[in-house]
Amino acid sequence: EDQVTQSPEALRLQEGESSSLNCSYTVSGLRGLFWYRQDPGKGPEFLFTLYSAGEEKEKERLKATLTKKESFLHITAPKPEDSATYLCAVRSGNTPLVFGKGTRLSVIA
Amino acid sequence: KAGVTQTPRYLIKTRGQQVTLSCSPISGHRSVSWYQQTPGQGLQFLFEYFSETQRNKGNFPGRFSGRQFSNSRSEMNVSTLELGDSALYLCASSRAAQSTDTQYFGPGTRLTVL
Numbered sequence: 001e002d003q004v005t006q007s008p009e010a011l012r013l014q015e016g017e018s019s020s021l022n023c024s025y026t027v028s029g030l031r032g033l034f035w036y037r038q039d040p041g042k043g044p045e046f047l048f049t050l051y052s053a054g055e056e057k058e059k060e061r062l063k064a065t066l067t068k069k070e071s072f073l074h075i076t077a078p079k080p081e082d083s084a085t086y087l088c089a090v091r092s093g094n095t096p097l098v099f100g101k102g103t104r105l106s107v108i109a
Numbered sequence: 110k111a112g113v114t115q116t117p118r119y120l121i122k123t124r125g126q127q128v129t130l131s132c133s134p135i136s137g138h139r140s141v142s143w144y145q146q147t148p149g150q151g152l153q154f155l156f157e158y159f160s161e162t163q164r165n166k167g168n169f170p171g172r173f174s175g176r177q178f179s180n181s182r183s184e185m186n187v188s189t190l191e192l193g194d195s196a197l198y199l200c201a202s203s204r205a206a207q208s209t210d211t212q213y214f215g216p217g218t219r220l221t222v223l
Binding site (some may be wrong): 034042043051091094095100 | 113142144151152154157164165167197199201206208209211212213214215216217219
């Protein structure tokens with residue numbers, strides 16, 4: 001059974017203080033790892049898809065990386081508007097997308 | 110390009126009633142998935158449809174059902190509502206049902222069961 005564990009559960013950063021969020025996964029044959037951002041009361045917003053170990057993708061202050069066991073979402077010089085819950089999900093074969101519980105990020109000005 | 114739309118956005122029902130939620134996917138997307146999100150359990154998979162066929166079903170009781178129409182729009186139904194069904198119900202669409210396809214989410218329907 002596919003499993004996803006995200007850490008930490010919550011993270012509080014000062015504006016400009018860079019950090020990383022972790023997503024550890026256990027799947028039999030990873031087909032894709034997906035990162036989403038979710039604001040309170042809204043649907044998840046797609047950020048990145050990673051397909052194979054060694055792959056990296058960047059968007060503004062965010063960079064996602066992938067190894068065979070985990071993915072990191074690096075946030076460089078965060079701003080208050082980066083405050084949200086960040087969700088990681090994996091898919092293998094024809095099984096449904098499996099989500100982690102998320103990391104709740106707060107960036108303080 | 111319009112995103113995934115869900116109606117209604119908010120619903121208040123009482124125990125024992127039934128409810129139908131609607132989802133319109135992004136134009137050109139043929140696969141629709143449904144999820145239930147609660148603070149304690151996070152995002153849990155309900156169903157996945159592609160070309161009007163259910164491809165996957167999550168571990169939910171038979172009170173939860175869904176369907177997809179020929180225009181790719183989808184509905185889910187919950188009968189005999191229980192207090193524990195209170196949640197944010199999210200719909201996501203993707204181009205096909207390939208495991209590598211990215212799913213794009215709608216804003217959700219907030220269901221409150223009293």
